[in-house]
Amino acid sequence: MKIVSQLAVSATLGMLPVLTFASGNTIKPNVVFIYADDIGYGDLSFNGAKTIHTPNVDLLASQGVRFTNMHSSAATCTPSRYALLTGEYAWRREGTGIAAGDAGSIIRPERFTLADVFKNAGYQTGVVGKWHLGLGDKTGTQNWNGHITPGPSDIGFDYSFILAATGDRVPCVYVENEHVINLDPKDLISVSYEKNFEGEPTGKLNPELLRMHPSHGHDMSIVNGISRIGFMKGGKSALWKDEEIADVITGKALAFIEQSKDKPFFLYFATQDAHVPRVPNPRFAGTSGMGPRGDALIEFDWSVGELMKTIKRLGLEKNTIIILSSDNGPVVDDGYKDQAVELLGNHKPAGDFRGGKYSSFEGGTRVPGILAWPGKVKPGVSDQLLCQVDLLATFAGLLKVKVPAGAAPDSRNHLTAWLNQNGKGREYLVLQNVINNLSIEDGKWKFIAPGKGEAMNAPTNTELGNLNQDQLYDLSKDRGEKINVAAQYPEVVERLKFKLAQIKGAK
Numbered sequence: 358m359k360i361v362s363q364l365a366v367s368a369t370l371g372m373l374p375v376l377t378f379a380s381g382n383t384i385k386p387n388v389v390f391i392y393a394d395d396i397g398y399g400d401l402s403f404n405g406a407k408t409i410h411t412p413n414v415d416l417l418a419s420q421g422v423r424f425t426n427m428h429s430s431a432a433t434c435t436p437s438r439y440a441l442l443t444g445e446y447a448w449r450r451e452g453t454g455i456a457a458g459d460a461g462s463i464i465r466p467e468r469f470t471l472a473d474v475f476k477n478a479g480y481q482t483g484v485v486g487k488w489h490l491g492l493g494d495k496t497g498t499q500n501w502n503g504h505i506t507p508g509p510s511d512i513g514f515d516y517s518f519i520l521a522a523t524g525d526r527v528p529c530v531y532v533e534n535e536h537v538i539n540l541d542p543k544d545l546i547s548v549s550y551e552k553n554f555e556g557e558p559t560g561k562l563n564p565e566l567l568r569m570h571p572s573h574g575h576d577m578s579i580v581n582g583i584s585r586i587g588f589m590k591g592g593k594s595a596l597w598k599d600e601e602i603a604d605v606i607t608g609k610a611l612a613f614i615e616q617s618k619d620k621p622f623f624l625y626f627a628t629q630d631a632h633v634p635r636v637p638n639p640r641f642a643g644t645s646g647m648g649p650r651g652d653a654l655i656e657f658d659w660s661v662g663e664l665m666k667t668i669k670r671l672g673l674e675k676n677t678i679i680i681l682s683s684d685n686g687p688v689v690d691d692g693y694k695d696q697a698v699e700l701l702g703n704h705k706p707a708g709d710f711r712g713g714k715y716s717s718f719e720g721g722t723r724v725p726g727i728l729a730w731p732g733k734v735k736p737g738v739s740d741q742l743l744c745q746v747d748l749l750a751t752f753a754g755l756l757k758v759k760v761p762a763g764a765a766p767d768s769r770n771h772l773t774a775w776l777n778q779n780g781k782g783r784e785y786l787v788l789q790n791v792i793n794n795l796s797i798e799d800g801k802w803k804f805i806a807p808g809k810g811e812a813m814n815a816p817t818n819t820e821l822g823n824l825n826q827d828q829l830y831d832l833s834k835d836r837g838e839k840i841n842v843a844a845q846y847p848e849v850v851e852r853l854k855f856k857l858a859q860i861k862g863a864k
């Protein structure tokens with residue numbers, strides 16, 4: 358089939374692209390959303406990293422539009438993922454903070470999600486990788502040995518192959534289509550976030566059993582010689598091997614693409630390489646000279662390359678949108694003694710932004726951003742303000758899917774900005790740090806609302822941006838948020854305070 362209108366035409370018309378087939382049907386490109394975990398703005402070489410080389414990501418960036426002002430919705434994982442999938446800022450909802458490994462499903466089955474957008478457009482939908490949005494009905498009551506429901510299939514995903522929470526949280530098992538795989542019925546899994554199971558070693562009591570030691574937290578159950586958050590027992594045959602996770606999930610992602618190649622598909626591929634514990638495959642170990650964190654970035658780059666190669670081999674390149682971003686900013690020591698601090702050298706994981714993961718400063722949410730759609734999207738650089746919360750409305754716009762009334766209240770269709778057609782990004786954006794202190798970006802201004810909490814997260818050595826007074830930064834002159842100009846521009850402070858209050862009240 359022939360595409361009637363090319364982007365060049367729509368760009369000159371200065372309006373939404375008319376991406377229709379000759380028959381009048383909406384064009385349905387495959388969409389692969391690659392979500393990195395804890396990879397910062399400055400961590401990848403396309404964004405200027407000099408000591409880390411990520412050639413596959415660089416190639417993707419050169420084929421597409423590179424966003425310099427892309428944000429995750431939050432400075433931690435669960436709320437960013439919640440906003441990505443629901444189109445609602447997570448701070449509007451209780452229980453959307455960093456989820457325990459036995460949390461119940463945070464996105465309830467009745468919610469309309471990003472996956473539903475694609476499903477309603479006739480796509481095959483899949484999620485592979487880190488989930489961290491809870492599973493089952495209620496916290497602590499899941500049946501890890503049976504059907505763990507509700508789960509991804511209740512919120513729009515036809516296929517799921519996931520880590521229930523994070524690499525550092527039990528249970529350390531893969532869950533495929535809501536069932537733990539490789540489980541021996543004679544060795545069932547028990548999980549608790551309250552107390553240990555009798556006779557089971559822990560990182561705290563048995564450090565002699567560890568191959569990687571915690572620097573803070575992470576001293577509970579030991580799996581593969583690494584102590585985790587939470588307690589688990591049993592399920593030996595089902596336990597993952599940390600050094601194989603990238604291979605396993607990349608393999609599942611490739612298989613999903615291969616199996617879905619004759620339909621339009623949406624793949625949400627959530628890697629976890631740079632998140633702790635960082636245990637890259639031996640073939641990447643030592644390749645960065647920066648220890649496991651650097652090696653994990655190289656491993657991530659490998660996964661991206663595998664996806665790109667497979668899409669090319671299947672002849673899907675021109676009909677596939679690949680988006681790459683990260684769920685929050687970077688952190689160096691996030692709880693294990695893995696030499697990330699000692700071997701960092703001159704590398705700046707957050708680029709020239711202040712703060713990092715957990716923070717209200719830009720380092721918390723200003724993340725790498727790429728969209729490639731060869732032949733359709735003009736390669737280049739865009740400094741439009743964009744946020745992952747908008748993907749739901751943006752793809753609903755592209756695919757002409759109706760978003761039910763009341764769903765996705767914070768998601769906006771900015772298709773022409775995402776597709777690099779001179780379209781405008783967000784006028785303003787609300788962001789949250791680890792303790793839900795809010796900030797708002799509006800044009801060149803960034804206002805961080807006064808909030809309680811420590812200024813520094815001591816264990817990770819991160820400036821959180823918490824301050825009991827107004828903070829205003831002019832990002833056009835001061836990307837590093839060094840000079841608080843709140844006292845010089847009281848009218849801007851008042852305007853943004855009012856706006857934030859309005860957004861908080863509105864839905």
Ligand code: NG6
Pocket residue numbers: 394395433434435455489523525573574575586632633685691692
């Ligand atoms: C923190 C963990 C950190 C990481 C984070 C979640 C401790 C001391 N720290 O509580 O290691 O797991 O939660 O990261 O336990 S995220 O990227 O999934 O949000």
Ligand code: CA
Pocket residue numbers: 394395433434632684685
């Ligand atoms: Ca994360």
